[in-house]
Amino acid sequence: MTLWRPDPALIRRPAYLSLADQFARAIHDGRLENGERLPTHRALADELKLSVQTVSRAYEELIRRGLVAGEVGRGSFVQTQRREPDPPYLPERPGEVIDLSILKPVCEPMHLERLKQALGWLADALPASSALSFRPNTVFPRHRAVGADWLKTCGLEVSPQNITVTNGATGGMTVALMSVAPPGSTVATEAIGHHTLVPLARYLGFNLVGLPIDDDGILPDALDDACRHSDIRAMFVQPSVINPTATLMGSVRRAQLAEVARRHDIAIIENDVLGPLVEERAPPLAHFAPERTLYVTSFSKITVPGLRIGYLAAPDRYVAAVANRHLVSNWMATPMVAEIATKWVADGSAMELVRWQRQAVRRRLDIAAEVLAGVRFRAHRDGLHLWLPLPDDRSEEGFVAQARLQGVAIAPGASFRISEAPWHAAVRISLGSTTESELRAGLGVVTRLLLGDPEHLLLAI
Incomplete structure (x- = not known):
């Protein structure tokens, strides 16, 4: 077990975060090396005169940061040689899926022609x-x-x-x-x-x-x-x-x-x-x-x-x-x-394209408001997406999976979660990544899933 210990005099509120920050600095400075075993939750709590819950939250924060690995029955260990996380982006979907997960601007053949012309000019x-x-x-x-x-x-x-x-x-x-x-x-x-x-x-x-x-x-x-x-x-x-x-x-x-x-x-x-x-x-x-x-x-x-x-x-x-x-x-x-x-x-071409994009996304938001009538969501008239909180009886993972089975890809809200605070399930839906007809169809699937019987949906997954 390591000889390094946090300094209780440096702990500030919130105590768990301050304690986690001390461990993080020690790891980055080399005072705690890869593979070193950390004190048990109870032992460190007694030593620092903190609650076991505070120490547990600090260790959980270190695990979230990728600095510590917890092993059931063995304890918590410094992990400086971190495994690679899953790619932080949402992959492109096959053509048969209506992809509402990738955040993209609205594009039409005109955009490709503009870029081809620019490349000709550049030559x-x-x-x-x-x-x-x-x-x-x-x-x-x-x-x-x-x-x-x-x-x-x-x-x-x-x-x-x-x-x-x-x-x-x-x-x-x-x-x-x-x-x-x-x-x-x-x-x-x-x-x-x-x-x-x-x-x-x-x-x-x-x-x-x-x-x-x-x-x-x-x-x-x-x-x-x-x-x-x-x-x-x-x-x-x-x-x-x-x-x-x-x-x-x-x-x-x-x-x-x-x-x-x-x-x-x-x-x-x-x-x-x-x-x-x-x-x-x-x-x-x-x-x-x-x-x-x-x-x-x-x-x-x-x-x-x-x-x-x-x-x-x-x-x-x-x-x-x-x-x-x-x-x-x-x-x-x-x-x-x-x-x-x-x-x-x-x-002036850049601003011309911006103005075109603004009108295009506003049309698509009108489509979303029509198809999702009665559904609570958040969007801005000049934005590229909408944020849709799910009802309390829907699991985020299950809802995204069910949409995918019906040919629609949407982004789970947890992909954007930074805080460990209580979480309300939601999804992000791109407005610009497909044609208007595909957007209408994809939002129709989302609406039917929201208004359907959740028990029936669970059986269908």
Whole structure:
């Protein structure tokens, strides 16, 4: 058994989370090695003068973070050599299934033609720097300047020198997290949040805590309390509709969260991949706390999926860290894709596609409201999905499985669960991943399942 022990003087409320954070830091610092056996729940509780339930919750939190493995009859052991989790994305489904699980923009043959035309233009207009240079500072000054113009459409004024061109939002959020959350630190986020954050936290070595939310997003008091009692270094937030529950955070809540972040001197990572698609919204969090917010946006969900390019705007204090971490993890964004994005922003094509997308998703939300008449769900008129809480008599796993048996793929809500707080079963349904007729048919299946006899449905699985 290890000689290292947590320091009871450092335990803050909530005690289980503070205790788990101490163990996590010891594991990351090498004071606890892979395979070491931890004290029993009872022994550690007696030693620290805590309840057994508190120690049990701390161990459960460590297991959730992938740092500890519990073995029945043997005890709890440090697990630094972690098994690979299941892929954090939902796989593409075969053509015979109506796929409402993958979050995609509405696409028609026009989008493919637009991209083909852009590639034809690129063949004639490709600059030598984009084809031949290995130096990001040689390739991207013009792209960053145009990126600053695009960010104005997102409600953000920023200097081109503070912009990094990325291969989409995933690369941008990863670099942002690497820049502000060192291994062993803790990042706060929505209790129902981004589905890649949990595995990303494991890979990068930071801890993740899901905070309570309401119809306006993260509760400011919950963030304040977490910052007081844990090693919170950053908050990752999706305030504008792309979050699973389709919440659009208002300006008052954004200002409140910015004030809490400023009070505790934590960074904010704002994931705003829908950008100007959401027509009526408050300014970005980066507007309320520009000195500490790393803002991420991209084009793939609002123009064409193949245009995997985006922008990461960072305040002065993080510019060097962002540049260095982007270099070591990506070197630079793909120049030829960046050329197309820059052309489309400059000539107005990108905004034209955004406006087209906005009208398309609004038509699909009308379809959803018609087919799901009488069913409670949450959506935004400019969003790409809806969030559908299930009745109390339906199991999430069973409902998703039954829909799949009837030819419809939907995303289980638990895929987006960050917090261990009590859970209400729900599903996320994409509005843009199929044709309108397939969407109507798929939503019809969901409606019939919701209105059917749950005992009969259980027998059918």
